[in-house]
Amino acid sequence: MRDDLYCAVDIGGSKILLLLIDGTGNVLFREKAATPRPEEPAAIIRTMETLLQKANSECGLEAKSKPKGIGVCIAGFLDHNKGLVYQSPNLHWSEPVPFGEMMSKAFKCPVIIENDANAAVVGEVYFGAAKGHRDVIYITISTGIGGGLFLNGRLYRGSSGFAGEIGHIKPFGKGRTCNCSGNDCLEIWTSGTGLALSARSLWSESDHGGDKLDTRWLFEQAESGNTLAEEIISQTIKNTGRGLANLVTLFNPSCLVIGGGVAGNRSDYLAGVAEQIKKEAIKPSVEITPFEVFPAELEPEAGIWGMFALLTGRVVD
Numbered sequence: 001m002r003d004d005l006y007c008a009v010d011i012g013g014s015k016i017l018l019l020l021i022d023g024t025g026n027v028l029f030r031e032k033a034a035t036p037r038p039e040e041p042a043a044i045i046r047t048m049e050t051l052l053q054k055a056n057s058e059c060g061l062e063a064k065s066k067p068k069g070i071g072v073c074i075a076g077f078l079d080h081n082k083g084l085v086y087q088s089p090n091l092h093w094s095e096p097v098p099f100g101e102m103m104s105k106a107f108k109c110p111v112i113i114e115n116d117a118n119a120a121v122v123g124e125v126y127f128g129a130a131k132g133h134r135d136v137i138y139i140t141i142s143t144g145i146g147g148g149l150f151l152n153g154r155l156y157r158g159s160s161g162f163a164g165e166i167g168h169i170k171p172f173g174k175g176r177t178c179n180c181s182g183n184d185c186l187e188i189w190t191s192g193t194g195l196a197l198s199a200r201s202l203w204s205e206s207d208h209g210g211d212k213l214d215t216r217w218l219f220e221q222a223e224s225g226n227t228l229a230e231e232i233i234s235q236t237i238k239n240t241g242r243g244l245a246n247l248v249t250l251f252n253p254s255c256l257v258i259g260g261g262v263a264g265n266r267s268d269y270l271a272g273v274a275e276q277i278k279k280e281a282i283k284p285s286v287e288i289t290p291f292e293v294f295p296a297e298l299e300p301e302a303g304i305w306g307m308f309a310l311l312t313g314r315v316v317d
């Protein structure tokens with residue numbers, strides 16, 4: 001186990017994070033690199049090769065000590081079984097990319113790919129906030145909203161790998177087109193992007209000394225007594241709780257894990273979301289058996305640890 005090496009990678013829109021981990025979970029190497037522009041698949045693979053070469057030389061590994069497997073998580077619509085990325089808006093991939101096959105050719109070892117939020121829920125279940133839980137909903141609220149479902153002790157991917165897109169359940173609010181081109185998705189109202197849109201619909205940057213009217217600004221305004229800002233935030237907490245209450249009613253999870261930057265703006269954000277869930281979910285789901293809302297524990301590496309769990313066969317697949 002100690003001699004086995006695994007490589008877990010998170011490919012994001014701005015950076016690529018690569019960890020080399022041994023079979024017992026010791027991190028031997030951790031390094032970030034900027035995501036190449038344009039985000040060509042071949043260029044991304046070259047960046048990973050450079051990082052792995054650095055890992056080999058820093059860890060004193062011979063070139064022949066290849067990882068037993070490479071696991072990559074990416075934000076996007078992808079098929080884990082086929083190794084095919086259909087679309088990744090963050091990487092500006094709009095046509096299918098056989099990324100799994102491209103990587104196994106380049107690295108000559110088994111490669112798996114996974115959606116980043118799916119990987120994150122697995123990470124939190126095996127190593128983080130939801131350890132020991134068999135039915136978990138994970139949601140990350142930042143610029144957008146991502147989600148992952150871990151049901152009945154397994155990652156639930158859906159028929160083609162696209163399950164868990166919690167950010168695009170609808171409708172919430174009225175009259176806003178989401179980045180997915182749908183109308184009034186949860187994300188376009190309650191993510192960081194949604195909060196900033198709400199702020200800009202009421203105030204202009206020139207009225208506020210050129211301040212950037214973003215999520216942090218809105219929270220600061222509410223903190224200093226701006227009642228309208230406070231109203232936007234409390235409505236956002238309610239909408240988030242309502243969306244999640246529907247999922248709790250549907251799946252009866254034992255816990256829900258919330259990650260991403262938005263919740264960190266206020267100490268009682270998660271408690272507010274939890275309260276709303278308990279108000280709106282069907283009562284037995286939140287009253288008869290224990291149900292808890294936890295902050296994510298592994299950020300920003302939840303996806304990495306999920307890939308490690310998948311690579312090492314910890315997950316029933």
Ligand SMILES: [Zn+2]
Pocket residue numbers: 167168178179180181182185187
């Ligand atoms: Zn949407």
